[in-house]
Amino acid sequence: MKNDTIAAIATAMSPSGIGIIRISGDDALEVIDRIYRGKNKDKKISDCHTHTIHYGYIYDGDEKIDEVMVLLMKAPNTYTREDTVEIDCHGGVYVMKRVLETVIKNGARPAEPGEFTKRAFLNGRIDLSQAESVIDVINSKNDFALKSSLSQLSGTVLNSIKEIRGELLHEIAFIESALDDPEHISLEGYPQKLYAIVDNKCREIDSLLKSSDNGRILKEGINTVILGKPNAGKSSLLNVLVGTDRAIVTDIAGTTRDVLEEQINLGGITLNLVDTAGIRNTEDVVEKIGVKKAMEHAGEADLVIYVIDASVPLDESDFEIMDFIKNKHAIILLNKSDLSTVVDEPEVRKYVDKTILSISARENSGIKELEDTIKDMFFKGQVSFNDEIYITNIRHKNLLADAANSLKLVMNSINDDMPEDFYSIDLMSAYESLGLIIGESVEDDLMDEIFSKFCMGK
Template sequence: METTIAAISTAMSASGIGIVRISGPDSMDVISRIYRSKGGKKKIKEVPTHTIHYGYIYDEEELVDEVLVMIMRAPRTFTGEDTVEIDCHGGVYAMKKVLETVLKNGARIAEPGEFTKRAFLNGRLDLSQAEAVIDVINSQNEYALKSSMEQLRGSVRKSVKEIRSHLIYHIAYIESALDDPEHYDLTGYPQELLEVVEKEQQEILRLLKTADDGKIIREGIKTVILGKPNAGKSSLLNLLLGENRAIVTDIAGTTRDILEEYINLHGVTLRMIDTAGIRETKDIVEKIGVEKAREMAKDADLILYVVDSSTPLDENDEEIISMLSDRKAIVLYNKTDLSSAVDMENLKEKTGHKVIPMSAVEETGIQELEEEIKNLFFSGNLSFNNEVYITNARHKEALEEAKNSLELVKKSIEAGMPEDFFSIDLMNAYESLGRIIGEAVGEDLVNEIFSKFCMGK
């Protein structure tokens, strides 16, 4: 925190503009050594904060680049420290040259995520907001971006702090009563505490219920396409992608390995996995592909079972149907452009899942498929009106621990245990929740979280 750091904050590829960011106590000294205004008179160190200046970066007497320099003085900056941003030309070599000049004149290269880490350590963000920064950067769909932005604005922090404030009040009350029993009467207090604990436990459960949706919002719906060889699995993937990504032929067993692609479906990401056709085979390579398909199906959030409606069901279909038991699945009655050999109503009865008629050749049935996926996972809609979604596995784990600690408080009250037992488990719940926002977390965890960030953030 006593050093001044610098890094390139834009992508390392040719672009119109590149940004080199500097943050730390010596930021103004560093920029004053390398910046010259157009007329050569303006002293960059003396300009007002939050202003932009046109000029040049020099490495001693060598002109490096023509730039715009943004001056931002603490504490009104992202990191809470003096910050300078140099907007230079976006060529890879040009950005590297400007950064090298900055480093030669008093800054050191920033570690991954160090700018955001400093914002957290300086109290500009709590840990849940800091983690939301990387989620914003990694967002792959509309809902993921909205959820991350809400967390960046403090939605998770607000919910967690409200629960913690109620818990700490009762922790303090119990401790005070134990220390000064003459002035605090605990008669009837356990029942009062029980009502508070149940209320806060329900709030934690409400947050936990959003975790499954949150995981899907962030990571996408892991969707595995199953079917016999030549059922039309790869054709379906190509149709959803809008391009010929998977090889399609009339030869059974063309797809032998796992093919994975991401598809954006009305703001939700589908992580589509095309697999080898399920059948018994003596071909060693194809056999490995079939086994992989079976393994993938076990961990899928959604199975799309593609049925070739022009050929009768056989033992391979029976195996696939057995995989659909107690799973979220949609049956695609494919090749409706050909004569039917499979009864649709019978197929619905055998599988116990929604059956959608479609033709990959005629490109029909896709809209109904999209609607059914939304209904399966989000009851047809997904709203962000004052709703907090838990998208981080670390947050979910901490909430689970807090819920379990409050359950222990309830058991202690019901068992008529002394009040100091309540205090211990209440404090455990309080501290578990504190880990979400960065209170009561160790340095190793903080370093691990920020190591996953990109260099210039």
């Protein structure tokens, strides 16, 4: 039930200096009164001022469990807008479990994953987009993802969506009023006015949608596939970028037969690196499978890094790869610059027009130029956070697309001189799609799916 008092360990279940047990609900103060003892034994902790910290002990009956600090926060100025208590105990796994067991024994129940944030949403403290940004903050992999999630947590997406919905609702109300009272409210010339308004809202939504590609990349990382012939130096490059010997490197062609995946932070952005089997014609059944998987990964990648062994002439396999990357984001690396080379940039440009860099994976040269090129390719040389709103959630992106499609139907109806009641149907559809983003209209199963992804205690 919504008003049940819930409790959970809010810190990691591993030995640490401190552990936090969080309690929230109507009976949170009664629960802490039953198990906490401070210096002033005659005064209940629930009688103390809100947002205060108290030193004492947690007892299970007459048994002392741990020495603690207790944070007392009374509704409504709390994360959940309910009475909330946080017990700071020692961070041993066993002692945290004992404190939680004592809390549950005295009137609370175990919280479900994300239930504290779910209550914050249900009690109106945050909207659904802000709730989803909480888990994004926790799962942030780089500085930008963190700043973008914090921005959404502060309500940037909410404010933008509410503004668009407010204007759509105004037009829906006007149309309905005019249809109900045509004698006093005229719709003459209104379709042209509405067209301009809807066209402007479409542009605003399209602007948000355009941010979703960069938002997804900056949140989840650039899916990067390293491609090339056997023994070109792909695995050596992976090891250099990762900073450890992640891939086996030998002089034997075809050593890598399966894909290897690693994630690195590259100056504030995340690269999801995939090292693949060398591309060549082969009769080896296992190697054939590896080559097929390599091309499948490359086909889905945001970026392909094509490694050429510059110490040997180009052959048919190189030409096949160059043809494959013509319409993809790709960087070509002329590897083994520390050796006598027979392949240079002008020769490669005869077949494909891409950024070409000379590197030596063995001697770790040219790697900085590669990093700068990737930043320039995706972010115009800089990875910085400004006031622009980035859509990083695929659910939000899909609902924005639905809203944009509905608004385009309104514009089509105006162009086709359809009756005004057709306008309000599609305007309402766009209004409802946008409402699903911020949780103005949300079904229980969607809510359960969203909050089930949260960690326990949040």
